[in-house]
Amino acid sequence: MARIRFAGVGKQYPNGFVALDRLDLDIRDREFLVLLGPSGCGKSTTLNMIAGLEDVTEGNLYFDDAVMNAVPPHRRDVAMVFQSYALYPHKSVYENIAFGLRMRKHAPSEIDRRVRDAARKLEIEPLLERRPNQLSGGQRQRVALGRAMVRQPAAFLMDEPLSNLDAALRISMRAELKQLHQTMQTTFVYVTHDQAEALTLADRIVVMREGVVQQTGLPDEIYEQPRNMFVASFLGNPPINFLEGKVRPDGDGVCFERGALSLVLPPHIARKVGSDAGRDVVLGIRPEDVDEHSVPRDGEVLHGRIASVLPVGSDQFLGVEVDGKQLFFRVGKELHHREGENVALSVNVNRLHLFDKASGKTLVW
Amino acid sequence: MSVAFARVGRPALLFVASVLFLGYVLAPIAWMVSSSFQPESEITSVPPHWIPHAPTAENFRAIFTTGEQAVTYETRRQGDPATGHFIPSTAKNLLPSMGNSLIVALAVVVLNLIVSVPAAYAMAKIRFIGRSTSVYFMLTTRVIPDIALVVPFFLFIHKLGLLDNLWSLIITYLAITVPFSVFILVGYFESLPDELDKAARVDGCSRLQALLRVFLPLALPSLVAVTLFTFLTCWNEFLLALMFTQTPASQTMPIVVASFASDFTISFSFINAAGVLAVVPPVILAIMFERYIVSGLTAGAVKG
Amino acid sequence: MSARSTALRGIFGHPVSGYDQRSGMLLLAPMMAVLLVVAVFPVVYSFWISLFDLKLTRPHRVPFVGFDNYVKVFHDALFWSSVGRTAMFTVMAVSAIMLIALLMALLLNEQFRGRRFLSAMLLVPWAIPYVANGLMWKWIYDSGYGALNGLLYQLDFIDKYMVWLGDTRKTLPLIANAFVWKEVPLATILLLVTMKSIPADLYSAAKVDGADVWRRFFHVTLPALRPGFTLVMIYETMMAVRHFDLFFILTEGGPAEASHVVAWEVYVESFRRLSFGTGSALAYIMALVTFLLAFSIIRTMGRKL
Numbered sequence: 025m026a027r028i029r030f031a032g033v034g035k036q037y038p039n040g041f042v043a044l045d046r047l048d049l050d051i052r053d054r055e056f057l058v059l060l061g062p063s064g065c066g067k068s069t070t071l072n073m074i075a076g077l078e079d080v081t082e083g084n085l086y087f088d089d090a091v092m093n094a095v096p097p098h099r100r101d102v103a104m105v106f107q108s109y110a111l112y113p114h115k116s117v118y119e120n121i122a123f124g125l126r127m128r129k130h131a132p133s134e135i136d137r138r139v140r141d142a143a144r145k146l147e148i149e150p151l152l153e154r155r156p157n158q159l160s161g162g163q164r165q166r167v168a169l170g171r172a173m174v175r176q177p178a179a180f181l182m183d184e185p186l187s188n189l190d191a192a193l194r195i196s197m198r199a200e201l202k203q204l205h206q207t208m209q210t211t212f213v214y215v216t217h218d219q220a221e222a223l224t225l226a227d228r229i230v231v232m233r234e235g236v237v238q239q240t241g242l243p244d245e246i247y248e249q250p251r252n253m254f255v256a257s258f259l260g261n262p263p264i265n266f267l268e269g270k271v272r273p274d275g276d277g278v279c280f281e282r283g284a285l286s287l288v289l290p291p292h293i294a295r296k297v298g299s300d301a302g303r304d305v306v307l308g309i310r311p312e313d314v315d316e317h318s319v320p321r322d323g324e325v326l327h328g329r330i331a332s333v334l335p336v337g338s339d340q341f342l343g344v345e346v347d348g349k350q351l352f353f354r355v356g357k358e359l360h361h362r363e364g365e366n367v368a369l370s371v372n373v374n375r376l377h378l379f380d381k382a383s384g385k386t387l388v389w
Numbered sequence: 390m391s392v393a394f395a396r397v398g399r400p401a402l403l404f405v406a407s408v409l410f411l412g413y414v415l416a417p418i419a420w421m422v423s424s425s426f427q428p429e430s431e432i433t434s435v436p437p438h439w440i441p442h443a444p445t446a447e448n449f450r451a452i453f454t455t456g457e458q459a460v461t462y463e464t465r466r467q468g469d470p471a472t473g474h475f476i477p478s479t480a481k482n483l484l485p486s487m488g489n490s491l492i493v494a495l496a497v498v499v500l501n502l503i504v505s506v507p508a509a510y511a512m513a514k515i516r517f518i519g520r521s522t523s524v525y526f527m528l529t530t531r532v533i534p535d536i537a538l539v540v541p542f543f544l545f546i547h548k549l550g551l552l553d554n555l556w557s558l559i560i561t562y563l564a565i566t567v568p569f570s571v572f573i574l575v576g577y578f579e580s581l582p583d584e585l586d587k588a589a590r591v592d593g594c595s596r597l598q599a600l601l602r603v604f605l606p607l608a609l610p611s612l613v614a615v616t617l618f619t620f621l622t623c624w625n626e627f628l629l630a631l632m633f634t635q636t637p638a639s640q641t642m643p644i645v646v647a648s649f650a651s652d653f654t655i656s657f658s659f660i661n662a663a664g665v666l667a668v669v670p671p672v673i674l675a676i677m678f679e680r681y682i683v684s685g686l687t688a689g690a691v692k693g
Numbered sequence: 694m695s696a697r698s699t700a701l702r703g704i705f706g707h708p709v710s711g712y713d714q715r716s717g718m719l720l721l722a723p724m725m726a727v728l729l730v731v732a733v734f735p736v737v738y739s740f741w742i743s744l745f746d747l748k749l750t751r752p753h754r755v756p757f758v759g760f761d762n763y764v765k766v767f768h769d770a771l772f773w774s775s776v777g778r779t780a781m782f783t784v785m786a787v788s789a790i791m792l793i794a795l796l797m798a799l800l801l802n803e804q805f806r807g808r809r810f811l812s813a814m815l816l817v818p819w820a821i822p823y824v825a826n827g828l829m830w831k832w833i834y835d836s837g838y839g840a841l842n843g844l845l846y847q848l849d850f851i852d853k854y855m856v857w858l859g860d861t862r863k864t865l866p867l868i869a870n871a872f873v874w875k876e877v878p879l880a881t882i883l884l885l886v887t888m889k890s891i892p893a894d895l896y897s898a899a900k901v902d903g904a905d906v907w908r909r910f911f912h913v914t915l916p917a918l919r920p921g922f923t924l925v926m927i928y929e930t931m932m933a934v935r936h937f938d939l940f941f942i943l944t945e946g947g948p949a950e951a952s953h954v955v956a957w958e959v960y961v962e963s964f965r966r967l968s969f970g971t972g973s974a975l976a977y978i979m980a981l982v983t984f985l986l987a988f989s990i991i992r993t994m995g996r997k998l
Contacts, residue, residue, distance in 0.1 A: 077587050079713075096712040097590040098598075104591045110584035114606045127593030171592070181591075406800045407811060413793075414814055417874065418821070420840050421829045435854065437843040508724035517717030523725065530732040532987060534935035536959050537980045540973045541738035543963075564731030567724060596716040625822035627938045632964070643824040643938075650828050650942050657832055664828045668821045675820035679813045683882060 027053055027088055028074055028179060028211065034082030035069055043069045045235040046083065056205050056212040060222040060258070061232035067215045070232075071181050074213060076100050087178070098127070103172035104181040107188060109164045111156040118152040121170045142170040162193050169204070179211040186221065198224050219259045223247065231255050253384040256308050256377055262341065265351040267307045268381060271297050279323060280307050280378070283347040288323035290374045293388050297378065305387065308377030311341070311354040314369040326369045333361050342367070418668070425449070425662035432658045448662030482637045483663055486645040493555055493641060494623035497562045501570055501619045502612070504563070509574030510600045514586050524575075531568040535628050538564065543632050553639045558630060562623050570615045577611035578604060613681040621671050642667055736980075743973035750967050762974035771950070772958065772975070778865060779954040783933040785869040786876070790929050791922065793873065794880035801881065802888050819878035827942025830871040834858045858944055861951035868939050868952055876932065880925045887921030888914070927990050931983050955979055
């Protein structure tokens with residue numbers, strides 16, 4: 025199977041709650057697709073539909089042009105890794121991994137070969153005779169991975185598999201998963217609410233909110249060219265800063281105005297909004313897009329009062345009050361700041377984001 | 390609470406309470422056991438001998454020997470001449486009736502599991518049309534008292550000519566035991582994680598296979614509890630057995646034991662021996678599986 | 694393929710996959726079959742019978758009488774006195790069970806050596822058949838040689854052996870005692886289970902608030918036990934109202950109707966007087982009343998929650 029395709033797929037519960045609103049999605053063969061969004065956005069529902077664990081109430085789901093709506097999970101060629109691993113408590117690690125193969129009636133010698141192969145790759149060979157309750161979280165997670173791997177399925181489905189691990193383990197497992205994807209050359213569909221995870225792992229990201237897809241694209245695209253305020257704020261840590269204001273023509277160009285603040289908008293933005301003078305907009309500035317070493321130029325500088333200073337190892341975060349609003353910026357540690365000081369930050373205007381205040385949609389991309 | 394109480398008072402209080410507890414719970418049975426080992430002459434002493442002075446096993450022997458003891462003047466006089474109490478010829482029916490009880494109980498246990506386990510799994514884990522209706526339906530059938538079943542069943546079975554057949558008991562007992570079993574099992578299945586079910590199905594199990602290969606091994610405590618309850622209910626059931634069995638060939642143990650009670654001439658020490666025998670199997674079972682009873686009940690019971 | 698998917702819709706619009714629907718119903722089928730045949734059918738059939746004047750003494754003439762049987766029952770003085778006796782028996786039994794079970798559960802809730810042994814022994818009365826229970830107490834209550842007489846005589850509470858079961862004032866309480874003895878274990882377990890689910894934090898908070906043992910008992914333990922009490926009350930009430938076995942073994946409804954309860958009346962009417970029509974009507978009334986009792990208990994106790 026090469027492609028998984030959602031055509032107008034919806035899911036509505038009897039009480040009227042819409043978990044998924046007409047999803048159109050084309051998952052390509054061998055890509056690492058991440059479904060990203062907050063809780064309740066429909067990402068797990070989408071994943072469960074691919075597995076067959078949840079039913080499609082509207083539209084059609086295709087595996088390679090075959091309609092799969094009515095096919096039960098045990099007849100689909102997918103493997104799944106769960107957030108809680110869902111290992112069979114009464115079976116040994118070996119049996120846990122072998123179970124799927126046994127159900128599909130593979131030859132015992134073949135089963136043995138595949139299980140030991142996967143165990144070696146995941147470095148859990150010494151654990152094969154143990155029970156799940158004798159393993160650590162990280163080990164259990166590997167067993168869950170192994171159980172999926174040996175099936176050599178057409179697609180891997182993962183439902184926040186790293187959420188229950190501690191921070192350090194999570195980071196190292198991300199690298200391993202990426203590598204696994206390279207080795208296995210199979211489609212991975214991955215669900216998470218962690219935007220850093222999505223940016224690290226994905227070939228493509230689908231950002232979802234309340235059952236609706238907000239944006240689909242490469243990680244870079246999503247980060248640099250967010251289609252609406254939600255996507256802009258969901259990716260990036262700390263989140264993007266928003267400032268409400270108006271656009272105003274200014275000589276040859278256009279600038280953003282809010283109270284005393286006036287920022288020149290670069291040509292590629294000015295072109296798009298030039299004609300709408302006086303329009304209500306929201307400006308987006310990412311915390312890293314300011315700089316305190318360049319010489320401040322007119323129309324490219326932010327003045328504010330420092331409300332908080334938070335050192336974070338390699339940099340520091342400054343909480344800056346600008347025209348009544350609290351913004352957060354990341355700067356280097358070279359200059360020492362104190363609360364109450366006034367500060368002037370140079371803004372990289374080429375990296376500004378502009379959104380329509382009413383709809384939240386981008387005015388730029 | 391002062392330290393002194395904790396160190397001395399509390400253990401003393403617990404000890405007294407435990408003694409009272411054990412006394413209340415065990416004394417009547419202990420007395421029955423003691424009586425069963427007393428010969429007729431001793432059992433009629435006033436005040437009673439709490440511990441037999443001359444213990445005898447003749448009551449038990451009467452039950453276990455299969456020889457037909459003709460009731461003649463001589464055999465009558467073998468009993469206590471003062472009271473005229475004697476050991477009846479129907480004593481030999483006790484063991485076969487226990488055999489009947491055993492057959493019925495085992496059959497019901499097996500059928501019960503076959504019927505209840507899939508139903509409980511479906512009600513706990515599968516979402517399908519009619520699920521909540523079936524849950525309410527099952528709960529309502531629990532309320533039906535045995536009495537309401539007696540007359541209609543009697544007529545029906547009589548028409549079918551199955552009156553003296555163990556099968557009539559087996560089917561009826563299923564009615565009584567299935568709702569309770571399903572109730573307990575559903576509670577327990579619901580406490581098992583959903584994700585296990587999902588993992589099994591993605592791994593290639595149909596619903597039935599997921600039940601048999603994943604959930605059943607994990608539900609062992611409640612299975613044991615359900616088996617135990619079902620077995621005991623069948624073993625102890627009286628009213629329906631009274632209605633549906635006429636001859637010793639099909640009578641279950643409670644009927645035979647009860648028949649001794651209504652005959653005023655039968656020796657009391659013999660009756661006690663019969664009682665002891667009737668009591669021994671269920672008590673042994675209950676004690677053996679004690680911890681399953683509590684854990685099997687908890688998952689579903691208090692939710693009520 | 695149409696946009697409206699191939700998924701089934703239940704009558705309430707609930708989306709259900711064909712496979713899940715089929716497997717759900719298949720797995721449920723045996724239970725439904727058993728219950729329909731063995732629980733629903735008798736209930737319906739017995740209602741049907743209750744509308745006829747069916748007497749086994751003359752099985753070929755069975756006139757339809759509508760609700761006459763019910764009317765006859767309600768006009769029968771014996772019926773009403775049976776109801777009274779059933780009520781008294783139930784009240785006595787259930788109150789005793791709740792009290793004793795509470796005490797036992799409190800004991801078993803403590804940690805001490807030998808507790809496992811105690812809870813294992815607790816199961817003994819529960820496991821034995823009612824017939825054995827009946828025989829046992831009949832022997833204890835025996836007026837000639839019984840243990841009750843013997844014990845009281847030895848302790849000098851009485852100076853000669855008394856009649857117990859045969860004394861109409863004592864019959865019902867004595868039967869209730871035998872019933873309570875056998876029912877207490879299950880009630881104890883149910884209460885114990887509820888007790889164990891009371892979070893320890895509640896007690897700690899109460900202690901910090903300065904509550905002593907009694908206060909903690911009344912303000913933490915008892916209120917938290919309410920669901921357990923409700924369950925025990927419902928279950929034991931239902932058991933007591935319909936209980937039959939002990940009445941058969943111990944007294945057969947006597948002496949002089951002293952223990953003639955509704956369950957006994959149903960038996961006598963159906964299998965001694967052989968009037969199935971009225972017997973069914975009686976059984977039906979009993980079933981309905983049990984039902985209503987359970988509901989009203991849930992209502993009253995539930996509201997206080």
